[in-house]
Amino acid sequence: MAQEYTVMKDAEPFYLPGNEMGVLVQHGFTGTTQSVRGLGQFLADQGFTVCGPRLKGHGTHYEDMEGTTYQDWIESTEEGYRKLQETCSHIVVVGLSMGGTLALHLASRYPEIKGVVLVNPAIEMSHLAEVAQMEEPRFFDAIGSDIKAEGVRELAYEKVPLRSFKEIIHLTDETRKVVSAIGCPTLLFKSLEDHLVPPMNAQWIYENIASSDKTLIELENSYHVATLDNDKELVMAETAGFISRLL
Structure with missing residues (x-):
């Protein structure tokens, strides 16, 4: 019988009903919905319908994550997308870190998506290649909670499975x-200072994405988890404005 894992408090998925503009808000690698819940609530307060799925294997225990693949994370994203399609005629996809990677993957499969918002997205993780080629240890120390603001913590795993590093590299490569x-x-x-995903990732996407309607905003006072950091209000306001003009 498969191991049953309990979802951590504040790691639950969320769905906030609103108007015909749906927003899919996705957390990152080893993280939880806690990192994007504030952004999601802010967008819901603007009237949008917001869905924040919990990626499979996340928000429970890192041994649970070890048993999942990047295809599982894609499926979690698509489940959230399909849920929004039930009531929304337009959908924008927002993602933090690997959530941004998943947003791009989704946009490539569903060209009807109205827009994407990417916060420190991961697309080129060659700095993890050496780790991904290892056979041990089974788990590495945590990489979460890269936040500049004092006293703010991201709800994320304290360990990262080696297998999961291999999976995120597969996802970014694809x-x-x-x-x-x-x-x-x-x-x-x-x-501008990110200790988990090199800033050149966002720059590369900006330079290579086909969209003619694209904007890159630099965050001067936040580290990787910008949705919880000193620039979170800027992220919220700019994201809401971006979505509003797509209606």
Whole structure:
């Protein structure tokens, strides 16, 4: 019988009903919906319908994550997308870190998506290649909670499975191949100091995405988890404005 895992408090998926503009808000690698819930609530307060799925294997225990693949994470994203399609005529996809990678992957498969918002997205993770080629250890120390603001913590795993590093590299490699075919409006946020995903990732996407409607905003006072950091209000306001003009 498969191991049953309990979802951590504040890691639950969320759905906030609103108007015909749906917003899919996705957390990142080893993280939880806690990192994007504030952004999601802000967007719901503007009247949008917001769905924040919990990626499979996340928000429970890192051994649960070890048993999942990048295809599972894609499926979690698509489940959220299909849920929004039930009531929304337009959908924008927002993603933090690997959530941004998944947003791009989704946009490449569903060209009807109205736009994507990417916060420190991961697309080129060659700095993890050496780790991904290892056979041990089974788990590495945590990579979460890269936040500049004092006293703010991201709800994320304290360990990262080696297997999961291999999976995120597969996802970024696959997604990088389709960026040049994505033509929807794109808003990118890039923290100038990011200890997890090199800032050149967002720059590469900005330069290679097919969209003619694209904006790159630099965040000067936040690290990787910008949705919880000092620039979170800027991220919220710019994201809401971007979505509003797509209606």
